[in-house]
Every structure is written in structure tokens, then in C-alpha cells.
Amino acid sequence: MVYLFEKFRLDEKNFSLTRGGQRISVEPKALRVLLVLAASGGRLLEKRVLLEAVWKDTFVEETTLTRAIAVLRKNLGDDPRSPTYIETIPTLGYRFIAPVELVDRTEVEPLETESAQLGHPSDPIATDPVVASESEVDRVAYTNIGVTPRSWAGFYVGGALVVTLITIFAGAHFVYRARPSLGAKDTIVLADFTNTSGDQLFDDTLRQGMVVQLEQSPILHLVSEPRIRRTLRLMGRAPDSSLTPDLAREVCQRVGGAAILDGSISRAGTEYVLGLRAQNCETGELLDVEQVQVGRKEDVLGALSRIATKFRTRVGESVASVTTFDTPLAEATTPSLDALKAFSQGIKLFNTTGSGQALPLFKRATELDPDFAMAHAWLGRMYADFGEESLSIESTRKSYQLRERASDRERFSIDASYDLLVSGNLLKARDTCEAWVHMYPRDSFPHAFLSGTIYPAFGQYEKAFDEAKKTIEVDPDFVAGYRNLALNSIALNRLQDAAEAIQQASDRKLFVASFITDRYWIAFLKGNTINMKLALEQAPTNPWLVNYEAFSLARSGHLASAREMSRRAVNLSRQASRRDTQAQLEVAGSLLEAFYGDPHAARNLAMGALRLSTGKNTEFGVASVLAMTGDASQALRLTEDLAARFQEDTIVQYNYVPQLRALLALKNHEPNRALDLLQVSSSYELSQPLYPIYIRGEALLAMGRASEAAAEFQKILDHPGLVMNDPLSVIARLELGKSYALLGNRVEAKTNYENLLSMLNDADETTKIATQVRTEYAKMMSWR
Structure with a gap:
């Protein structure tokens, strides 16, 4: 047929x-x-x-x-x-x-x-x-x-050395040699291109172009940039040292690689000669040589693509694979050499100094070529690193619109980033990452996405923990793997595992500023105030860490100090011109007031945040505060706006919106309806925050089902690594004490109230929850 x-x-x-x-x-x-x-x-x-x-x-x-x-x-x-x-x-x-x-x-x-x-x-x-x-x-x-239906040991092609010079167009040529003895599991170190053309435009640019071309292969495995830079540090070299062929060979030997590739570009009269050599990094044996000659600078990127394709074939990659995954460089990146140079410099700076200095270069690349999909994608990632939700969404959406101008591998990344940052469709993001893993089994990024965002959003921390370990297995010098391992260990209350993950990264000379925050959380959960203070001293200008300290202070009833610390966090973000971050920190301050202090002040802070940003996280936080403090109509308007604007967003549709609607139903004395509304959240309730569990407990308590309510509040307390210092850690214990009191279990009720009294022993007089705990405890103790 x-x-x-x-x-x-x-x-x-x-x-x-x-x-x-x-x-x-x-x-x-x-x-x-x-x-x-x-x-x-x-x-x-x-x-x-x-x-x-x-x-x-x-x-x-x-x-x-x-x-x-x-x-x-x-x-x-x-x-x-x-x-x-x-x-x-x-x-x-x-x-x-x-x-x-x-x-x-x-x-x-x-x-x-x-x-x-x-x-x-x-x-x-x-x-x-x-x-x-x-x-x-x-x-x-x-x-x-990883499934082998029959025994085979990899690629190995021998034979006599054959050299053939073929003119391909306008004087272009390349050299055939015997196929290199590289197996599918061998790793390759790519050296910097030697540029003797006299044109600085090719510096960094050609090497990054070759990275893009070779990474399209599901078979080849380039040693990652973080691993190269770490190895250079261990060798006593600056991490941004020029990777000459000799230095690349030493790096290759240290990381157990099989071969180095070094490229070159030179001038022959008016033409450009582009070359690529492959050498065994142990013996120095020449494995392959490719060369192309072109007449115009504009033809260099096309020549680079042809050299990469030829090398992949001669390594032993199947013709079908090379044919399927071989997007020309100008289509996979940009036809603009200037834009590609800015992008290449951005990648280099990101790998050596971090997001801050890289961001302007990615922005420059998008200005030089507005259709440069990969540059928009990386720019979106940089904005996300700084918590700039709106700018991150704008850049990521643009990269998705241009996704046909990217390689297959980068398309996976663009698709996953789009669903994580723009549509919020975590089911699609999960499917994309799982397909990505099996198409490019040596790529660490899909494991990082699964462990850092996707599985935690479903409350599947064991799966996330395993994916973080896989990230490290694939690339032991990708710091995100250790960071995600630490975070998921904390979520699972495995504090020793979290500390060991950070130490493993430190042993490999890997560092990310978020490790300081992780140490703060570990210290908090262990009740180690000295280490909490040390962490805060290490990063005194980190607005989020300062905000976490504000919540810790409020949790112990020190509301005046908490307010001061919260204002400091907001000011730090304002000074850095981070509007989305500032808005979310304003929401955090309003939550402190809603739970511990002044409802009127909470509403004012929340509305101020809304004037800064209408991002989904800000809008959700504002709606929550307004619902708790009695502004039901405005909270409902924001809830419906979230439901309409983020129709694909998994967390919005299955956590935020049901939670807000249930809270409004509870405030309207409809606990049965609140329970019905929360049913859709059951599969996501262990994603942070845990408010759906709390609202369910409150609804059950309002219906007189104290035993079931107690089970919900206990569920919150059983997950300290998820609750951290959120007000729920106090409110859930208070409601648990109240539930036991209604059940007539004075022993358990007394234990919970006394734990709270100890925590709030020297609370400020204006801390309303401290007054509430004392009042309810005294009332219970007066019962006969």
C-alpha cells in the first residue's frame, strides 16, 4: 500500500x-x-x-x-x-x-x-x-x-592511509585519511582555533561554531567547558587560558580523553584556509586531517560545517545519523560572524565568570542578529539566573519562535526552556527532556532540568535526586548537578547528603553562589544559628538570602528585626534594578505581615508589588495575601486572571488557582467546596509551597473532622525540608495543637503549644501569632 x-x-x-x-x-x-x-x-x-x-x-x-x-x-x-x-x-x-x-x-x-x-x-x-x-x-x-540486543564492542575502522585531494568549489579542498580509531564512548577535547588570518573576528568564534556542529552528534562526546576550565585550575593555569594544542593535549590526558581536535584558519593570498586535525592525546598519533579553502570571509561558516560533517563520518558515526543531525552552522546559529563572535565570548565568560558578565554579550548577539535563536535562549537563561521573570520570558519566547534556526540538540533545550519559563507546561517539558536524554545520552542538561525543576514541581524528590546523580555521572564538572543534588537532599530531609554534595563540588573546585544559601538552609534545619550567621556574612548583598533571614527572625517572633531585614532585601533588589525580584520580595514582606503582624500593612505591600510586576509568582502571592486579609473581590479577580493568562501552566492550573479558589471558599464559610476544589491539587501538593495541604486541614477542621485535619497539619511538619522557615511551620503546629485539643488529646495538644511557646519565648509584643498561642494555651489549660 x-x-x-x-x-x-x-x-x-x-x-x-x-x-x-x-x-x-x-x-x-x-x-x-x-x-x-x-x-x-x-x-x-x-x-x-x-x-x-x-x-x-x-x-x-x-x-x-x-x-x-x-x-x-x-x-x-x-x-x-x-x-x-x-x-x-x-x-x-x-x-x-x-x-x-x-x-x-x-x-x-x-x-x-x-x-x-x-x-x-x-x-x-x-x-x-x-x-x-x-x-x-x-x-x-x-x-x-543503554539497551544492547547483541554484543558489539563499538566502532573501529582500520585500513591503509589514503590521501585524496578533491576540489569542491572555487578552489576549496579537503584531505582524506584513514579513519581514526575512536570508539563511540571516547571523549574529545576541542582546542582553540589557531588564527593567523589577521582577522580577530575569528577568535573564539570558530571554536564555538565547531562545538555547535559536533554537539549535534548523538555519538560524539566533547569534554564540557566547565570540566576544561576546572582542569586548567588544577594545572595551575588561569581558567580563561588560551587552549593551545599542547595545552589541550595535557587537559585531554588529565581527563582521560581519547583525542584532541585543533583547528586553524590562515590566509593564502586572498583566500581563507580552514583546517582541522585530530590527534591521539596519549601518543600524539595523527588520526585525521581535514582542510577547506574558500574565497570569501562569508563562506567560512559553511566550510566549518563541511569539515565537521566530514570528521563525524570518518570517526565512524553512521551515515544515517550524520544525515539526520547535521544542521549547517549558519542555520544552527547565525550567518553573522559578528553575532557569533559576541555569542562565543558570552559562552566563554559564562563558563569562567558566570552570568553577570556574559549577559551583555548575549544581548549584543541578539542585537547584531535578531533571528539568532540560541543567543535569545541563552539571554533568557541569564535573566532567569537573576530572577528577572518578565525579561526571561520575553527572550525565551523569542528563541522558541526562531527554533527552526537551531540544531536538533539546541531545539530540545529551547523547547524545554519554553515550557519551563513561558508556557509552564511541565508535562511537555518532562516529555521533551526524556526524549532529549535518549537522543543525546551524554548531555547533562536534560538531567539538570528534570532534577532542578520538573520532578520537584510534581513533588517527586526521589526521582529528582536520582536525576541529579545522573547529571553528575554524565558531567562531573557541571556544578548544577551538585546544586540540584543538595536541594533535593534537603527536600528529602537528608541533610548529610546535602552537605556532602556541596563538599563534593568544593573538592572539584566548583562553586556557585547558591551553595551559600544551601548551607544556610542546612544550618537552619539543624538549628545551628552560628552557621546561619556565617552564611549570611558570606553573602550580605544577596537579596534572597537576606529575605530568608527575615523569615527566620519572624518565625521566632522577632517581627521588628524581620521587617528591617525584609526592607533591606527589597532595597538590595531595587539598587540592582531587578523589578521582578523586587516585586517578589515585596510579596514576601506582605506575607510576613499577613501571618505575623498587620493585615492592613500586608495589603499595602502586596498592592505595591503588583505595580512592579504581574508575573505569575507575584500575582499568586498578592492574591494569597488579599484572600487572607479579607479583600475577596480583588483576590478573585487576580485568580481568574492567572487562570486565563496561564492556561498551559501546570503549577498555575493545578496548584495556584485551585489553592486560591479553595482559600476564598474557606473564607466564605464553604469548607465542603474548598475540599472539592483542592482535589485537582492532590498530585502536586508536595511541591513547594505546601499551602494546599494547610487549606485542606483548615477546611476539615471547620467541618469538625479534627482527626483528619490533624493528619494534614502533621504532613506539613513531617516535611521540614520543604517548609523551611515559611510561616506554615508555625501555623501548622498551632492548628495541630488546636486539632488535638478538639479531640480531647490534651497531652499532644499541650506538647505542640509548649513547643510554640518555646519558639516564641522572647517574641515582640506586636507579633500577633505569639499572642494567639498564649491565649489558646491558657484556655486549654483551664479546661477541667
Whole structure:
């Protein structure tokens, strides 16, 4: 049968997919999936059905199917967010949604192409030069996901040295040599390009261009920039030292790499000569040499792409893989050398000094080329590092709009960033990262996204903990892995594991300012006020850390000092011109007042925050304060605005909005309705903050179901690593004491009240919760 849809022709007998008469290279298993989908008549096909149909004789994981779908989408040019061909039905399966015309093959003329005469890919004599044999592709695919259906030891190609000089255009040429002896698990160190052309525009630029090209390969593995910079430090070198071939070889030896690549650009008359050499970093043996000569500066990026492609082929990467994942550099980045240079310098500074100095260079790159997708993506990440929600969203949305101007690997990153920062659709972000992991198994970023944001948002801290460990396994010098391991350990109340994660990073000379905050949290949870103070002294201008100290002070009833510290945090963010951060810190100050102090002051602070930002986190915080302090109409307006503006956002739709609606129902004396509204939040209630659990407890208490209410409040207290110093740590214990008192359990009630009295022993007189605890305790003790 032949299936016709849009401009595509899917031929079952010839096992081929063509578009406009041109054959498209598709991995055989992926093509089998497409045949099953196209023949389904638009029905939903469960993942189980597809797996059984395509891999019936082999056990594979579900992620193998995810990878096949990703490959098909690339081949078809299908956008998973607005699909034309393959629609994902979350957790269930896939549906082919394009209209399909089914034609008996005898009714159509055979294609007049050479490829139509080729054998079925399972035929051992098939000789298609573009589509690799099924067995070859499967070996690569299974290796990438860690499932090996048969024994094979990797790539090794020997043979006599053959050197051929071929003119490709306008005097361009390259040199063939014997294939290098590099296996799929070998790592490569990329040296700086030697630039003797006299044009400084090529400094850093060509090396970064080569990184982009080689990282498209699912097989090759470049030693990461953080690992290179750390190794340079251990060698007593400055981390931003020029990575000459000799220095790169020493780095390669220290990290256990297999080869170094060093490139060069020079002038030959009016032309540019671009070269690339591969050497065994232990023996110095020359493994491969490539060279291209071009007549114009504007042709250099295209020449760099061709050299990278040739090298990947000669390393032993399959033709199918190289064909599928080989976006030309000008399309994967920018045709502007000036923009690419600014971007390259931004990457270099980010890896040596951090986000602050890198941000202006990424911004410059987007100004030089407004269509530079990767530059917009990195700019969005830099703004996110500084808590600038609005600017981060703007840049990330722009990169997503330009995602077709990026490589497949970078597209994964752009898609994940878009869902994390813009749409908030964590289910899509999770699917993207899982497909990313299996397409690029040596990439640490998807593991970092899963461990740092996605799994914690679902309250799945064990999974997040495991993904953080995988991040470190993939790249032991990627500091985000240690940071996420520490955070998830704290969430799981494994304080020793958290401290060890930070120490492991320190032992490798890795540091990020957030480690100081993590040490503060560990000290807080251990009740170590001395170490809390030391952490604060290490980062006295970190507005968030100053704000955390304000909450710690308020928790012990020192409201005047807490207010002063809160104002200091806001001023620090104002001085740094961070409007979104300032708004969120204003909300934090209003929450302190709402729980511990003056409701009127809480409302004023909240409305001030809203004038600074209407970001989802700010708006949620303001709505919460207004609901708690009696401004129901304004709180409802903000709640509905959140629901309308962030329709895809998982946390907004399944946590923020139900929580606000339930709180408003509770304030309106409708506890039954509050419980119903919170049902949708049950799968997300252990994501921070834990207010849905608290509101459920309050609703149960209002209904006289004190025993069930006590269980909810106890759930909060059982997760100190999630609650930290949030007012819930005080309020939940107060409500637990009240619940036990209503149950007639004076022993437990007395214990909880006395714990609070000890905590609030020297509280300020204006701390209303201290007065409430004393009053309720005295009332309980007066009972006979």
C-alpha cells in the first residue's frame, strides 16, 4: 500500500518516505512506527500497541518509542505543540491526525528514482548509501539508550592511509585519511582555533561554531567547558587560558580523553584556509586531517560545517545519523560572524565568570542578529539566573519562535526552556527532556532540568535526586548537578547528603553562589544559628538570602528585626534594578505581615508589588495575601486572571488557582467546596509551597473532622525540608495543637503549644501569632 498525506508519500512495499519525489532518510524502526500510525485511520494508538507492533520480538523501554516519534517529527517538520501529523495524547499514546489517502500500489506508477530500486532495509544486500541498514541503525539507537540486543564492542575502522585531494568549489579542498580509531564512548577535547588570518573576528568564534556542529552528534562526546576550565585550575593555569594544542593535549590526558581536535584558519593570498586535525592525546598519533579553502570571509561558516560533517563520518558515526543531525552552522546559529563572535565570548565568560558578565554579550548577539535563536535562549537563561521573570520570558519566547534556526540538540533545550519559563507546561517539558536524554545520552542538561525543576514541581524528590546523580555521572564538572543534588537532599530531609554534595563540588573546585544559601538552609534545619550567621556574612548583598533571614527572625517572633531585614532585601533588589525580584520580595514582606503582624500593612505591600510586576509568582502571592486579609473581590479577580493568562501552566492550573479558589471558599464559610476544589491539587501538593495541604486541614477542621485535619497539619511538619522557615511551620503546629485539643488529646495538644511557646519565648509584643498561642494555651489549660 501507498499512503499519501500532504506532500508526503509513504510506500509500504519499498519501505520509503518521499516528499515531492525526494526520498527522506528515516531510521527503519521510526519508519515502521510511521507506517503503523498512517494505517490506523486516525485512531489513538496506545504506546503498548505501537511497541508490540514495531518491537514485538525485542524488549525495549517506552523511551525508545519516544525517540522514534522525535525522529519522525524532525523528518516530517512537525511541531509537537501544534502538530500537523502526529498528536501526543499525554500518558496514553499517539494519533496520526493528517488526512491520509490510501492507494493500492498497483494503481500508482513506481517512483523514477534510484532509491526506489533499493532493497528492503532488512535485506542484507540492501545498498542504500543514505539510509543505513536496519541492523546498523538499531545498534546505534540501542547503544544510545543503554539497551544492547547483541554484543558489539563499538566502532573501529582500520585500513591503509589514503590521501585524496578533491576540489569542491572555487578552489576549496579537503584531505582524506584513514579513519581514526575512536570508539563511540571516547571523549574529545576541542582546542582553540589557531588564527593567523589577521582577522580577530575569528577568535573564539570558530571554536564555538565547531562545538555547535559536533554537539549535534548523538555519538560524539566533547569534554564540557566547565570540566576544561576546572582542569586548567588544577594545572595551575588561569581558567580563561588560551587552549593551545599542547595545552589541550595535557587537559585531554588529565581527563582521560581519547583525542584532541585543533583547528586553524590562515590566509593564502586572498583566500581563507580552514583546517582541522585530530590527534591521539596519549601518543600524539595523527588520526585525521581535514582542510577547506574558500574565497570569501562569508563562506567560512559553511566550510566549518563541511569539515565537521566530514570528521563525524570518518570517526565512524553512521551515515544515517550524520544525515539526520547535521544542521549547517549558519542555520544552527547565525550567518553573522559578528553575532557569533559576541555569542562565543558570552559562552566563554559564562563558563569562567558566570552570568553577570556574559549577559551583555548575549544581548549584543541578539542585537547584531535578531533571528539568532540560541543567543535569545541563552539571554533568557541569564535573566532567569537573576530572577528577572518578565525579561526571561520575553527572550525565551523569542528563541522558541526562531527554533527552526537551531540544531536538533539546541531545539530540545529551547523547547524545554519554553515550557519551563513561558508556557509552564511541565508535562511537555518532562516529555521533551526524556526524549532529549535518549537522543543525546551524554548531555547533562536534560538531567539538570528534570532534577532542578520538573520532578520537584510534581513533588517527586526521589526521582529528582536520582536525576541529579545522573547529571553528575554524565558531567562531573557541571556544578548544577551538585546544586540540584543538595536541594533535593534537603527536600528529602537528608541533610548529610546535602552537605556532602556541596563538599563534593568544593573538592572539584566548583562553586556557585547558591551553595551559600544551601548551607544556610542546612544550618537552619539543624538549628545551628552560628552557621546561619556565617552564611549570611558570606553573602550580605544577596537579596534572597537576606529575605530568608527575615523569615527566620519572624518565625521566632522577632517581627521588628524581620521587617528591617525584609526592607533591606527589597532595597538590595531595587539598587540592582531587578523589578521582578523586587516585586517578589515585596510579596514576601506582605506575607510576613499577613501571618505575623498587620493585615492592613500586608495589603499595602502586596498592592505595591503588583505595580512592579504581574508575573505569575507575584500575582499568586498578592492574591494569597488579599484572600487572607479579607479583600475577596480583588483576590478573585487576580485568580481568574492567572487562570486565563496561564492556561498551559501546570503549577498555575493545578496548584495556584485551585489553592486560591479553595482559600476564598474557606473564607466564605464553604469548607465542603474548598475540599472539592483542592482535589485537582492532590498530585502536586508536595511541591513547594505546601499551602494546599494547610487549606485542606483548615477546611476539615471547620467541618469538625479534627482527626483528619490533624493528619494534614502533621504532613506539613513531617516535611521540614520543604517548609523551611515559611510561616506554615508555625501555623501548622498551632492548628495541630488546636486539632488535638478538639479531640480531647490534651497531652499532644499541650506538647505542640509548649513547643510554640518555646519558639516564641522572647517574641515582640506586636507579633500577633505569639499572642494567639498564649491565649489558646491558657484556655486549654483551664479546661477541667
